[in-house]
Amino acid sequence: MSEIPGARAELNRLGRSLREQLVALITDLTPGADLGLLFLDDPLVADWHDPLRYHFSALFRGERPATVPAAEIASRAAVLLDAAGWDVTTSEAQQDGKRATMVLARRDGNAIRVGTGDHTSAVMFSGRTPALALRAPKPFQWPEPVLTPEAVTPGHVLCYECDGLGWCPSCGGRGWRPSEPHGRARCSECFGKKVCPICRGGGDLAVSDLSDYQRGYYPELE
Template sequence: MGGIPGAREELDRLGRALRTKLVELIDDLTPGSDLRLLFLDEPGVVDWHEPLRYQYWTSSFSGERPAHASAADIASRAAALLGSAGWEAATSQEDAGGRNRSVVTGRRDGCSIEIRVGDHGSLVYFGGRTPAMALYETEEFPWPEPARTAATVTPGYVLCYECDGLGWCPGCEGRGWVRDEARGRKNCSACHRDRVCLICRGAAQLAISELSPYQRGYYPELG
């Protein structure tokens, strides 16, 4: 799979910038937070349509706001910090289980940061994400070579009637997934991501002596 020139470098640059800004916000708004819990080390796939799109993101970091600071203070400070750093900042309100919560959103260079805080609790929630970017060129998945053929089947065996000697799942061609218009990819319903043929378990052939009456129906030449 060929990489798109410069794409990973650009995504990594944006990921580093996002992490730096989140660390600054966390240190200022919730001093003393354990930054080891800020997981933003590797990009993940967020769009499974071809070409796959990758993104750095975190949505689960939280820290304690200082006792003297109200939720409004934190929201105001967060918006000011983002704005002074060149981020487009906006503040809105959302319902959090019947209680009001402030949401400060910052956007810059395709990256976004969200900070959530309410007076009903002491936690401040931080989230952030980079743009979703394609890192690799789309490549067609090659149909695998069969594990067995009529010329190589073991004496006393027949080619598997399900995969015809392929060994891999014929439903997904051994990928473990199939294309899906809505989600890009979905798990193969035939092999459930096992990838191998569920009848022969990858052997590509079946022992004639172990065939059930039903299975023998696939081989009229056996009589």
């Protein structure tokens, strides 16, 4: 599969921009938080449909200082994000008679949420970049068989399950099959092992090892 020119650089740029903003927010709103726990180093698969789409995403928990009310954290978050050019919306909800506030901000396709409330000392930060495809889609090509009928050695027969393919005949050696709604599901024949579950990848079976049931596939042996 061929890389889409510039896609990886664009995703990395969005990821760096997201990290910078999250670090600035966390440092300001929950001083003393361990930024080593902010994991934003590798893009993750956001959508398993072909072509795979990747994004950076992170969830971080900080603690608000005991002297600062939750409402003040939320309004400060909104001010900081607005000043940095983000589109900010704030929503409030009542939870057991206490107020919870969510600040949602968007910029350049990136999204950040800051959640806080009177019921907790936690300030939850989350962020994600948009999901980008890094490679062009490519139709699946079945692998070549590992064994042809002519190459079967004496005392062996071509595997009845895969006819010499060797790879799992259900998924073609990918270990997964296209599936909705998530795009992929683990192959129910090989359970992700990729090779044919009967011949375990060899493409053939020893006649002496065949069970009575398996011999039923080879009437020429009788």
